[in-house]
Amino acid sequence: MTKGTVKVVVCGDDKVGKTSLIVTLMKDRFIPNLQDVLPPVTINRDFSSNPYSPKSTILIDTNNEDISQLHLQLKSADVIWLVYSDHESYEKISLYWMMLFRSLGLNIPVIVCKNKCDRYDSTYNVDNQSSMSFDTKIEDEEFIPILMEFKEVDTCIKASALTKYNINQAFYLCQRAITYPIVPLFDARLGQLKPLAREALERIFLLSDNDQDNYLNNEELLALQKKCFSKSIDINELEFIKDTLLELKRPGATYDNPYYVEGKGITKEGFLMLNKIYAEKGRHETIWGMLREFRYTDSLSLDQTILHPKFSIPDTSSVELSPKGYRFLVDLFLKFDKDNDGGLNDAELTAMFKCTPGLPKLWSQTDFPMSTVVNNRGYITLQGWLAQWSMTTFLDYSITTEYLIWFGYEGDTRMALQITKARRFRRRAGKLYRTKVNDRKVFSCVVIGKRKCGKTSLLDSFLGRMYSSLYTPTTKPRVAVNSLELKGGKQYYLILQEFNELDETKILTDKKKLKECDVICLTYDSSDPDSFSYIADIFKKYNKYIKSIPIVFVALKADLDKQQQRCTSQPDEFCEQLYLEHPLHVSSLWLSSLNELFIKVTETAIKPEECTAGFSDEMNIDDSDYMQTAVVLGSSIGFATLLAFTLVKLFKPNDH
Known part of the structure; x- marks a missing residue:
């Protein structure tokens, strides 16, 4: 983004008219017989003007008597306004001034200005001042060698302090060098857009191609213009753009024009070529207008904020x-679903993520x-x-x-x-538990269980996948997310997360992960007699970490023969000791049982107090901590109110 204050150092040979340029800009008239050097002049931005221009610009006049002071001023500059007038001062641009800037290690834009063109330029015509465009200025024969040799030179312009010719334009070019820098966009030596600029413009093309046909038609071009510049394009301008692109031909191309196709519009290559022409013609503010509207910074990256x-x-x-x-x-x-089949195929997904x-x-x-x-x-x-x-x-x-x-x-x-609102806690029998949730639509459930108990099949079933008897070990964390509808038509999203045994132990001690978790689903294989002891041990070992998180016990593979579990307590008895419901018996082959489980998990996330371990129905909610706080707070407020009322009565002026 542009700076709040920009320093423009005006320098050049003696007698080229540096001071006259500044005074004419400020007074809007030529004043003869000026002092040698002006003090710094500050010009504040007109707030009705371009919001990207600097808030204030300081013009610093210089002379060449105190070289050390000149060097200090140049080092503090954001832009250099380099002035010459005659052939001798023109020659010194290359021989002295540009070499000086490089020796000082300056890497800032330079605006070269030919002053006194009313006296030294035979092409100058006082009656034709307003017709000169920026395009013709930078193409002057005098300027081409400078632009070609010195990449620091942003642009060149002719001016006359005496006739006020191009004074405002020259000042604008100094501001533009900061507001709309050319260096990130265009490589003048190669005559090409730089890679980052090309990449950004390609993305703008893709986002503007609303019908995804790889062409910008007139309607899309008009929409882009309206978005970036808040104005429309005249039909004649559209025709000019079209004719310009049709006249161009890629070197060595023997086929149709690669830049514009009749009846379809501008191609991506044509869009890039158009912006290359803007850069070559000194119209890089047009390019920046698009880049800034699409959130790009001066470094051509998207704004991190x-x-x-x-x-x-x-x-x-x-x-x-x-x-x-x-x-x-x-x-x-x-x-991006171009074939309207309700799914994004690989090509459509690739096209979507291209930008x-x-x-x-x-x-x-x-x-x-x-x-x-x-x-x-x-x-x-x-x-x-x-x-x-x-x-x-x-x-x-x-x-x-x-x-x-x-x-x-x-x-x-x-x-x-x-x-969403912060999760609320209450206390029952001296223990904290989570209370009912009203404003959330997305819940997370961690699925814990012994290897081969059926967790992966459970996640597959949640996503509507066909059951497979082939065992695939879980080597890395896996996630499944889907929507489901509860009674009353309310839609929620449920995230199921599965881990291998090593990661499970890490998750159950990770406070951050447990905060994100709404429900823990403890699963076992009801046909494996050694399966339940795994989650019983998990619960006992990590109880202090998960005691306030609601839990649902699930017996998987319920379609197989149920086995007595080799555990100190059988599943139903274990749940009763925790005052929790008996395990749900679920099979990947029983769709109704799966649906019941997913609804149960979601309802548990909404009403966590009903599935928090350690609370019997006979235990009353203990709100004493909250009630006591409320009574004290209420008493304090009442006392404060009474005190304030008494003070008002004491100090109120007598009306009589």
């Missing part, structure tokens, strides 16, 4: 997508798209797409805000998210 906006999130709250966020993601899915750094790392780690709902061809469905983003937002909302921007979300991404 926009990618990752600051949130104030209570310790036990969660982050979810808002209706606005879901709407954007639905529209995005429909935009991003690629799939989020979190998705790759969780085996996307197999982490959510896909159709029979393995393509992610709209249901799965929304579930995947619900999970992503829950686990790491910063990924969501970043990708919303990459996808072209307009406005503050915080409006696409919503923060």
